[in-house]
Amino acid sequence: MGFEELYDQYFARIYNYIRYRVIARDAADDLVSAVFEKVLDKYDSFDPGRYGLEPWLFAIARNTLNDHFRRAKVRGWFSISDREENIASAESVEGAAQKHEENALLLKALAGLTEAERELIAMKFTLGMTNRDIAGETGLGESNVGVTLFRAMKKLKETLGPETL
């Protein structure tokens, strides 16, 4: 697969994965750029016999995001909890609400989850990973993944309300 085809095929999934995790559009744009630049830099040395294309791509996306969160924590942007991030996210979501109301509501609900919950939701629903794959990637137990996902889904359902589903 050439890089052009790869970009066209995977941009949306990678972008959605990032957006689910960082919520804010500008941050998602910066991060998706960083991910695809890394993919291009490493594409010549990618060995399809060693890794599948999707796990390789998703690992780059995940590592880029984890670096982003680590740096943000070091800079103190996260303060003590995720509260400030969630407030900022909710504000940025308000701006997008006029254009894409349904998406904006979903993003607002996602912003109410913890970073760990958002990560699992993103892996499950944008990358299409199984609980076992997620457990393998995150180092959590498979049952822990299931419980966290269940709790996150419950929170989302409560926030969105039955009429919006």
Place this chain on the structure above:
Amino acid sequence: MNGKKSGEFEEFSGLAERLGRADFSGESRVKDVLRESLLGRVEKRSRRSAFVWLLPAAAAAALLLFVNIRHRPGPGAALAAAYNLPADGYGQCGRQGLEDYMAEGRF
């Protein structure tokens, strides 16, 4: 990688379906610009790699040129050339080297 098993999230089926189909990529401001910029880099790289095979040849040519310049034949070279064997494979005496046993018949 197909994450959803049948029967999973039964009580959240509407939400799971919505999470699965949500697509925010249309909201990205960089999608097209990034595509253009990265494909430009790919093209530049492939153009550069098309000339890479010329590098060893160019290096060898440069080396030969350098060696030729460094070892210009001196004034004695023309004189020495007169004592060299002719290029027909036979020496000036008609022998093809010392191992040429057949040469006896020719003399």
